[in-house]
Amino acid sequence: MTVPDGAVSAVEARLEELGIVLPAVVPPLASYVPAVISGNHVYTSGQLPLINGKLPASGKVGADVDPETAQQLAGTCAVNALAAVKAQIGDLDRITRIVKVTGFVASDPSFTGQPAVINGASELLGKILGEAGTHARSAVGVAVLPLDAPVEIEIIAEFI
Template sequence: MSGVEARLADLGITLPAVVPPVASYVPAVVSGNHVYTSGQLPFIDGKLPASGKVGAGVDAATATSLAATCAVNALAAIKSVIGDLDRVTRIVKVVGFVASDPSFTGQPGVINGASDLLGNALGDAGVHARSAVGVAVLPLDSPVELEIIAEFV
């Protein structure tokens, strides 16, 4: 078990199998010394634990937890193409999408769930640039979706 996976285990998190694509894409690709993940939904055991808009049907606390799940799924996708998460030297960029009720403006707080998880799992290498974007709808009516760009050696 890698150091990153041991830190995840300390948080009570086991890295899942990579979530199979739901359309015509791959979960992650390597270009140079970077991994680009596809948008990761908060699947747990192949299912979305919640659906709908944040601020109308899905509360912010639930969405924040789901964002952390997206980050775990993204880490699994990264591991699938580089073999060992200890090779990650930096999470360069996180882009988080929040399916939002028009009155909901707490997207940064929701995506903090992912950012905090990455910081706890990777330490300084988990500190990243980020965007948190409110959108009308996401695939499968997911409340959140996350993309990551990671640098590795």
């Protein structure tokens, strides 16, 4: 499925409707690539909530970052992951399903709300992709993430 020149894909139209601008792919911070294709799946590397190359917040959720902010940052990670997928397949309308979302939350030792934080990514993917955005998921609390980010998301997307 390709979009004719000058036309906007249905997914891109939905992004625009939601007021979301798909960013350029975030350059790797180390020795990896943002996403790879294997068969009919795109596997993204972990995506941080970088906006214009900067973290809008840093630290541990439940101490330095409140859960609501972390949830919004998880959505930013999901948008960055979609940008990485688009860079591989060209057209987000080719996505048939987000198969899996894995979310990592840099957590204060007493914080146990990781699933609610990662809902920020899951719910946004559903709003953007509809039924194709429903997925299996893991939400994992970790001690620290790269650049002291509060959250990191990786996705597996199936496409045609």
